[in-house]
Amino acid sequence: MIEINEVRKSFGDREVLKGISGMFERGKTSLIIGASGSGKTVLMKCMVGLITPTSGSIIYNKTVDFASLEDKAKKEIRQEIGMLFQGTALFDSMSVEANILFPLNMFSKMSTKEKLARVNFCLERVNLKGTNKLHPSELSGGMKKRVGIARAIVLNPKYLFCDEPNSGLDPQTSILIDELIHEITEEYNITTVVNTHDMNSVLGIGDYIIFMYQGVKCWEGNRHEVFASTNKEMNDFIFASKFLKEIKQNSSER
Amino acid sequence: MLSVRFFEHFGKYLFLMKKSFVRPEKMSIYWKELMRQMIEIGIGSVGIVIIFSVFLGAVLTVQTAYQFTSPLLSKSIIGSIVTNSTIIEMAPTVTCLILAGKIGSSIASELGTMRISEQIDALEIMGINSAAYLVLPKVIAATFTIPLIIIIGGFLQVLSGMVVGHVSNVVSSTEFMQGSVQYFIPFTITFAIIKATTFGFIISSVSAYLGYYTTGGALQVGNSATRSVVASCILILIFDYVLAEIML
8 A cells, every 4th residue: 555645846946745644555446536737747757666656655565665765775675666657658669568578577587488478468358368479569559558558567467557547548448547547457456546537547446546737736635535525626527528417416306 | 067067967977887787697698689789780781881881982082192293293192092991981980970870870769769758668577687688799799790890891991092182193002002012000099999999879869868867658659769879979089089198
């Protein structure tokens, strides 16, 4: 699990995160939602150590304050982290197989045969069997995301971070990606944190949801509590469309 | 203001070098990457250096001969001038200015693209020292292969100068060789290799620095590539003078 306490981050005079706290539990899919510019990506980057927070603590597994660790210790924890980037961040010069093999080659002591078996297992897990020799430029957006997920889980991470996994995907593929993330989280008992704008994700896989508004945590709960929320900013964000507003009204009338 | 920015860049450059020159996480992977870079930077640049050197040597002979119209001067002096100017200046400095365009822009745009597409962040998240993995093999490859390319280039310049002089009846190959050998100073070879090694380091490390810290989008990647060529060329010229002052 990951616990964040009063995390703050400023860039110059501009405070982007204004004291965010939350608890991301193991085996659950936690979502950070909010409008563009609300600080979701900065919070995620603070959590994985790409940005150092101005103050506050990020505690992994109840013991380590990640934000205050030395580079060497951070590196060890990072080997337990898998991350799916918004633009997938696959290495263009490498094939799908080489992309997924890369972390294994770097950190595992498996034999080549075992490594290839693990790569094939991960590819099968994300329904991309047989794409080993393709390059990222030959894949569709959804396939790239799935390769990104395969690379993120290849080292059996304890923590999985997904930055806008549905961006640029059609609704059907988005749902498939969401379901895949959710299944993997439960199957391997991973602590998963997802940054998203996508309402299908919120209502489909949000075991724990943090809603951020202008750098502040405005609401927290789970997908079942979304409809009962009385938070104005949250309702304006979630039920932005006329269609969803009507659903919300109907559900409150009932 | 300008000096503050200079020191800011210089500090960040030193920081990147410090982060890059560390013990690799897994030697076999770095070795593979080093070999890939050596092929890309070294063998990949041989073609342009051959074309450039052949024509530069030819032009140098023809233009030197054009300036020596006095019958009192021995024609062998053309061979001496072409050989010495090639070894001391043309092969290491002018060829490196060309290589700054080819290698420098390629390194800066590769790293810049990796930065804006979050590939560098992906390496960091995996627990890999991205600077060491991406910068170190490039710097080592350029520092070792550029002097080798310069030796090939220098040899070709002198050879093409001699052949063109002979074919165009400006100076016979015997006279050319006689002049080349008569006024040859062995130290100039060492000096040329030292210069090429220094310039190889400058081209790769400066371009890597500008690419690695690219921010923004495609436009900024292009800017980084352009800036890397300009900065490398200026630094090559400055260090050309500094090395000449120190070593000659």
